Amino acid sequence: MAITATEKPLEKIFTSDYRFVIPSFQRAYTWRQDNIRQLVEDVDDACAADPHGAYFLGSLILVRGHGSQYQVIDGQQRLVSLSIVFAALRDLEDDPELAAGLNALLLEQGDKLRGIVAEPRLTLRDRDAAFFRSSVQEGSLEALFDLREEDFDSNAQRNIARNAREAYDLLAAMDAAHRHDFAAYLVRRVMVVIVTTDDLAGAHRIFDVMNMRGVPLTASDVFKAKTVAALPEQTRDLYAARWDAIMDPLGDDPQRLEEFFESLHLILAYKPMCLQVLADFLGDVLEPRLAAGQAAAFVDDVLAPYARAWQMIAAPTQTTLPDDVVGWLVALDDYQSTEWKPVAMWALVHSIRNLGSPEAMVFARSGSHAAGAPAQDSAAPAAAGEPLELHDVARLLELLRALERAVGVDSLNRQGTQPRRRRASREIRGLDKGLTVAQAGGLSITDEDRRAALMHLRGELQTNPALKRALLIRANEQREGARIIRPRSLNALPLLPERVKAGSPFAAWPEAERDRWTDRIGNLVLTQANESQLAQLTTYAARRDRLLMSASSRRFPLTARLKDIAELTPATLEARQEETVRLLADFWDIRYDADRVDLAALSEEHLSQRTTARRPTSGRVTIAQVIAAGLLIPGETLVWERPRKGERWTVTVTPEGRLRLEDGSEYGTPTAAARAVGGRSAGLDVWKRTSDGRSLSDIWKAYRLRLR
Template identity: 25%
Template sequence: MPTALTAHQQTISRIFSDDYVFQIPNYQRPYAWTIEQARDLFDDLIGFMNASPGEVENMPPYFLGSIVLIKKEDLPDADVVDGQQRLTTLTILLSALRTQAPEKDASDITHLIYERGSQIRGTQDRFRLSLRERDRSFFHSYVQREDGFKKLLELSDNLSDSQENIQNNARMFDERLRSLPEDERPRLAQFIVTRCYLVAVATPDLDSAYRIFSVLNSRGLDLSATDILKAEIIGGIAEAQREGYTTKWENTEEDLGRNSFGDLFSHIRMAYRKAKPQGTLLREFREHVTKNSAPDRFIDEILIPMADVYEELTDSAYASPERAESVNESLKWLNRLEFKDWVPPALAFAVRKRNSPEKMESFFKDLERLSYWMLVTRAGINERIDRYSRLTRAIEQEENLQATDSLLQLTKNEQWDIYAVLDGPIYDRLSARARSAVLLRLDALMSGGGAQYDYDTITVEHVLPQNPDAKSEWTSWFPDAAERVSLVHRLGNLALLTRKKNSSASNYEFGRKKSAYFTQGGISPFVLTTQVLKHDIWDPDVIQQRQSELMKKLEAHWRLEERKDPQEAFLE
């Protein structure tokens, strides 16, 4: 009876021997190591070898990490759960060494890459490593066969991303090896084969292999939760359908990009969990998402629809014959927030109502309003997660989101709270990112929409300086120091710049500040700043009048007319 787990430290000569026949399952992601990662491996090997002068057999061992396999103890066949990138890259490096080795050494290296068949024994060539089906024949032909490597270097046909990575790394290894002294190449080959080690961790089944995979992942190896979930989910699909669902999964991941794809899983977890996470993404995804959904249905009915919606939300690219511009305007401002907790309820709503433009428009206007209330009132993460989670539940239960008591709407007291912050010393109350978001939203409202803010740097600056010189015109316009302090951080005294702030320039007299600091070439791309340029003086009356005008804009847009002071409500 096979043991549940074996772990053996093996030399590369033992790894690439008859003891193992490595297979990359189709549910694994494609070969992804770039030149940078392959070069790092090569440089590490050369650096370690050169730091150990003398005979190779006397060098200390070099550890290349662990690989996780599904393998029965008495059979060589091994599905690679983790280790594809290293095994593939090592094979490419061995192939590169073979092309520059003497015939005898080249034959020895070939034996590490594949076992030659025998006509007398009736056996066929057996490759030590077989990639996923999409890349298998390419790898056999151009990397593992003796006559393939030089052809690989010259290929110019359209290649897939994984095949390009193979070719790029082969070219890099070829160039680096040619730059070595001739006697150093066989020394490097001997060092890799006899002094480099991998720990081969093997279990006989997928479940135990992925438990190990999860532990290794938690200890810092370059693995992701989505890789583990992919193997679990696709591994649970009937073999005849597995390749098709692997393609669906990988196409979805490629469309979003690896980082965004990982973010999507976190948002799906929250949409189903509807509470602050208490465990790892893996554990909670299993408990709250995949546990109640067949693997194929998860991909068809949850992952792909939510990925399509997620891309529209994060790119502000909702497509519809009508209302799309309005929806995308709201999405644009949601995406400027410093938190992403709004995404799960947005996903939950859009995946259900994306074909109803009027409902999409109404929902996202209200979600922008709710989310900026959280931003401006500095709601903590627990408060945000609780509110958005309860909103997600209300969406699932088809509650009336337009009702005054809906979790999507602001109460009269909440309207008061956001209004009070906006009408107060907002510069001092909000973080730099939050106040930029509010000022940019206000600028867009003042411009009537359509303004673009694609600048590398956008900062919020005071018109009246925070610390004006005692002899400047500022102090003559603001003789009352207390009044000056009460106005300096308010909306009416703020403008936007497309440059980093300059502490000395910020204290310029008003005329010089307008021409030398607030504009570039005499103009500003911001309506809020252009307003400032129209004034000849900047005194308390100007700030207060501007404050009133700007507050009316925000009040109308975020519908704050029904605000009610909670203290007054308490007294009633």
């Protein structure tokens, strides 16, 4: 079995040298939005820290086939995700040459002279290959964005669509210069080790060996060795044991330990980014202290209290902290971002005098703060020792509230990792100088932030389920005027069914009206029910009764109010939308700008005109929007030519924003119209305008990018 291993940048991998094929025995594409967000943000962070440095993205294990064909044994998730990122960059690019370069990473254009056949760089399993090629690799993502949930044939296709939206939105939030830097770094500096063999069984053995991890040294192990070595010999054993006692409760997950030291690095060095935790923490934090003879002080006065703070953040409901402090920590943990943790750690360490003491009674019995949230799993010990010595609790609460507000607004406005970490760094630096929470400025919210947040609240919530749930929790608690005991399982689910079947009362709604409400907050409800329990329920009464079945669901006032609503109408959703937006605006104190204008009373369109934060998004574009923008004209015709089948289909654009086929049937989306005549594989991009031959994909893209 011949094995080769070479390190190459992506620009050398997505070429005619490799034609990647996912074999049928491989699992489907399973990455979710969090995974692709992490990929984009990690590469962006690496680029910001050192544009000329390399970023290692792991290895690919391949089996050689005929010519340049390789079966992918390990690496499918990354290859598919990278292709999605390339496609999003291509569709956001208005420079034809750069767009063509990005497209070449997805598709081999072919060269008869060199004997190269035109084909995609990556071919998925049979079930998803055609979908991936037509929706991502060829043309543009517009056809993908026009699809509804019922249009997907597999979970892999659904994941591809969701991740394409996530990648597009993340990259669209960057300005053009930033995005160009990101693209250049991704292609030239992101490195992958290519491991190839000519034997399938051998490839699987390589995979097993590479994934059978031993017990490597963690960052904590390295820092402990450096610190203990800097101490007098007679105290080394004492402090080695002390270090272990401090760090053992944090667990032995290397990634979690690195996250702790990255947070500590930001707190002590005021540097937002820490890409190489060993080198950065040693150089910026530990070695200067060791050189100054502060090894023991570092363990006792820095490591011990901050490690305890980290534990408290991980399991706030098990601590002996006051209920209102626990409530804010639980609220912060609702967010999937982690950039808030350094500020929260600083707040706890500077509010509890004896936090670093081994005798401090940090943890109580599990569930002691039931009003805040259900207890989380933790290795926290039972309460024992001296009570916590809290001081300046008012500042602690002010800081946590301001922190939650900033994290919430930034999450809604889809701020990236770097600006969120810059916020934290600026706030901690100011607090260390003795400034007040407001004077430090890191957590301040501008009028621009307010307008953008309210614009996003009013529009389509193209965000993860965790943020939708967090928004509804805050709106309900604002309505209640108090924190609400949360059940262990709590979801944000839609009132409208995702799939409207014939005979359902919702089928009588105009299709454009159903589309409008699909992803808006007025359509969402907090409940203990889950998606599968609602999937087959097509009437409002049945869905309402299931949503209200649990007493825990009825704790939330906006959910409980459904019992008084006999019929769901667009006006009902509009009223829920208005109330929820106002409640959130009041909760975060973002309702009024500096001129005391009530921003919560402004329409989405008005807010979008007043904010520069708006960027193109992956939200579905409607025919009516394109008509209003002057890119389509009611009465004009579109054609789909299929010469090989001898078919020609024509549709007319109606003034109501629909497409009418020659038989008189009307459809609310180009995809629906195409599938009515051409089957499930047809999509938006098959239609062309008869006046100039321009495809709807190009027209939809022009509308989406009109904000530039």
